[in-house]
Amino acid sequence: MSLDTDGAWAMRELSSLLRPRVHLSVSEWADAYRLLSPKASSEPGPWRTARTPYLREIMDALSATSDVERIVVMKSAQLGLTEAAVNWIGYIMDQVRTAKPTLIVVPTDRLLVRWRHQRLNPMIEGAECLRSKIDISKSREGSNRLDLIDYPGGLLYLTTAGSASNLKSDSLCYVICDEADEYAWDVDGRGDPLGLIESRQSNFPRRKLLIFSTPTVKGSSRIEGEWERSDQRRYHVVCPHCGERQALVWEHLHWNADVTQVWYACAHNGCVIEERDKPALLAGGEWIATHPGRRVRGYHLSALYAPLGLGYSWRELATQWVEAADSDERRQHFTNERLGLPWEDRRTNVDLRDLAARAEPYPLREAQPGVGLITAGIDTQDDRLAVQIVGWGEGGRWWVLDYIELPGDPARPEVWIALTDLLGRAIHTAHGIPIPLEGAAIDMAGHNTEHVKAYVRGCRLPRVIAITGSRYRLDRPLGPARKIDHRANGQTIKHGMRYHQVGTELAKDRLYADLRADADQPPPDRRAHFSQDLPPEYLAGLLSETWNPKRQRYEPKRGMTKRNEPLDTWVYAYAVAHHPEIRLDRLRPSDWERRVTRFFGSESKPESSPSKPASEPQPMRPVAAPPSPPRRSNFVQGWKR
Template sequence: MTYAAARPLIFQTVAKAIAPRKPMRVSEWAEAKRILSTKGSQNAAKWRNDTNPLQVEIMDCFSARSPVRDVVARLPIQFGKSEIETNILGYTMCENPMPIIVALPAEVSMNKWIDQKLNPLIDETPAVQAVMTSMASREASNRRTFKDFQGGQLYVEHAGNPVRLKSTSAGMVLADEFSSFASLLKSGDDPAEMLDGRTSAFPSKYKRLKVGTPEIAGRCRISELYDKSDQRRYYVPCPDCGHEQPLEWSGLQWTPDGLHAWYVCRECGVVIEEHQKTAMIARGRWVAENPGARSRGYHANALYYPIGLGPRWVELVAMWRDAQGDPAKLKTFINDRLAEPWEDPAMRAVKFNIIADRAEPLPLKPVPNWVLAVTAGIDTQDNRLPVQIVGWGRGMTCWPIDYVELPGDPNEDEVWTALTALLNAPIERADGAVLRVDAALQDMLGHRTEAVKAYVRQKRVRRLVAGFGATANNAPSLGKAKLHDINYRGMVDKRGVHAYPVGTVAIKHHLFAMLSTDADKLAEERKVRFSDELSRDYFGGLVSETYDPRKNRFEKIRGTPRNEPLDTWVYAYAAALHPELRLHRWTRANWDMREAQVLATIQQAAANDDSRETRAPAAPALARPMDSRGTRQRRRGGWKD
């Protein structure tokens, strides 16, 4: 070959050698170089993108040339979330090296991820082995939770060690099971802000992924981030009419025996069998339902499981049918299979705006004529005393009469003087009858326990008792009182304060059940009735918690007002169960007797007014004689003249 003929080939070879390398996409790298291990998957083989097409776009967001910076993926279990993270990790180590943090919820899950995902990636993928600076297990530069590779480092951390997380900078953060990570983080930091802060040193190239299954509605961090994202769902075409639509649980139908399940197109109504799902998914695409958001969000459910890599539709139907009537099982199915936040059905009708809309156009005071008894609940804070006064009628129908926060340190006398005046003040009904607080219960836990005990001992308020939240979640609404005072010998003081354990979980269940059933009732039929003079913060605080069946307790909903209105209502209800009152056990005769007593106050007030108008001026009293010692002299039959 002559030089003239060879020259183009030489130039092409040199140009190819000196041309900048075009980085691969993550999905391309995975299909070309990723080797699956039997430790983390069913078969040891090369990675194939067509096995689960929904994973491709999520992975490609982390390619070197992708402009995407933040991604949140809300996916069901057994959907390959860890495989997505592993492919992104391997690609970044080989094609776009930078410091990387992988954050997991706990030390146990961290060790499991290292054994099942990280170590097999390094051991069985030659491309990753080639970039490791040392493969010796005893090298100081390659510990179990730290790996050094060409151009970067890998840090594996967990929520139980926030100090190490705060001291690490990285260009990429992969947070696995983010909602669980947030709930296990005990440092008080916001988990999203803390993880995002790790990438501040890489403003032009950082990438962050938060992935996981959701948890409780209102407290689920992965759902909170998804709601702020562009909310992408995977649309598939109907095999009959071609209409694109996401697969939703409401579109799945089954026979009465649950032995056959099929999907129904929402456009043409045609029956879609599960064997058609593979072709539909292959032709599907991610569609943003909130376009324009700064972050990417991906959501899919168990209906998208590739055949052979997850439960079939009929198996999902069996799980759903088995979960009915069991809140814990239902929560697990909705979280793990539908990848949606779980919300107690009873709580759906007790959102603060719905409760506020039920308020009646009546003043707080004078109270309605059906109110026959009054109790109060007092919370104790370091700088104030939140107080709620609640009126009760027949059948334990309640009317929140007032909610106030008395400012002042409970270690000082002023706030207790204000509390005494508030609880001893007469409460007027619309018909002129006068009510008084029948019983009150005050929280004694916290930093002001001794101040509460001292006030209760003084007995300045009728039937005022100290209380505290019971430890057992299945405790009765009001337990047996216990002495809580110890004398200088370390023995129980019999003249001490009796404190009552309050079953807060039971009372909150009772309140939310009433609020839920009230949704479809007329105002006069409701069990909990409100005045429209109550503030929105009161309504928000009253329903500021939600029930977690996994822990069997109520927990605060993020972003809601303070929960003192709920706590004080709980204490006011517990006060209604006072051993000397027991409103919940009152029969019709008891309510009739109380109503007669209340109406008698009207007659007494009228009689007092009449007597004041007709009474003649009283004659001045005669001075009684004094004896030689300066005391009044008495004799049988009267004073001595």
């Protein structure tokens, strides 16, 4: 290359650097440079924001000139939010001159691969302004890996929400959180992944965080919580007949009996709006905030806004709704994926304030009339043991008699000594008659397994068992005993320690059914009874989970992963009450009468005046006799027979 040529090239480069920069918004950049790939779009070709006008404000809030820091989008599926996020990435790579490290967080490795190969790579290849800067063909180089793109002016990282080390490693300016409802609430014991991400952004005053997701279950949905703290914007369209603005909601979509005709009824005057009016509706739409003063921008979008040809039609949506009428799982899927709303399951729909109002004025560790059987459940944590003692009575009634947390490291003997002392102290009636504990279940899952096994082996209290939650749904609260001790060669020890699996879903079904059934019932008619002296966090912990029909399991509510011991310990106490030597489910009315009369005398009968039993109760015999040990035989005995 000649000197003149070198000089001309240098002047062109210098001129491009000194030329005044045109400040584009994200939507303007996308309209100018973005090409949609057939790998990820049903309409490949130049991006047109006018096709999805509801995305314009969301994208422009991500522009460098916008002072919005946190943007939340609670949405249904397939409305273009992921492509809008890809537009933002292209905008950052091309328009932001100073180095701005960016992170994309997805829930799984599979989605990370899809982001890289179906979203980012085609976007870079299709935009000339990026293709000349970034060579994505060198995918094995250190600067261009599956989880990293090193481009002129910045770095783009990709990671999963399950990697705490990746979420904490570097400072970040821009972050995209895709499908945030799929993130765990606790990552490797280091807390909420969103909290880890936010701490990494603190060094950048012009930081931005985009969180978008389809919601899941009400109360446990992460995006629902983010939306509730936002200014809650909805896209208002203009009725083509009366001119009134309104957000599109499912309740105003109507159809005839065979779903051949579907229309939208104007919320103001009942005008019939047909789907063919949708292009004009979307073009004239406007985002309106419910809480304008809040700093967090929040947007909600349902499939009702899907442009013609880019999503389900109104008729298809109505058909799906009708077909899902007989299935909670399908209704949840429709509510989440089509309406972009969290599903509220009736199974665990118990109000905390209503439950607190049911608390009764009886002291802890005092058995109430009707209690005929007492068991305990123990949950192990790194720094404490949570213990719940429950009294059981006829007709499915139960009383929480104590809930206490014993501080201490389970690796040390002190906390186990305190547990033995607690379980060994009988619960007394109001007249001082002791009712002994008949069984206790201790969770051995986690990294305290060996400590629990050692305690159960050496414990001399009756029916203290080690348990663990079953990975599958059991048809009983307590599974049969299983051998757990093994010799060095791997052979199980015949008379070694055993453990039981707990049918946690079945037990929680029973608990939440009781709590629902007790609503508006007077105290004598309730199944569940709570003392006013229980610690404040007890009832919240009891309601710490909700049922997810789609996944067929109970899941923690938002932020409740750390304090669900009241729920777990109740489940364990319920499970051990079904021990083969106790069998709560097999007790007959005569068994309950014998037990209750032994402890309370005639006090337990409403028509009789309270009286104190004449003598101390004797230990209760099990309803079902314990299994007999296997009969041993030898050659001489066999010969004699």
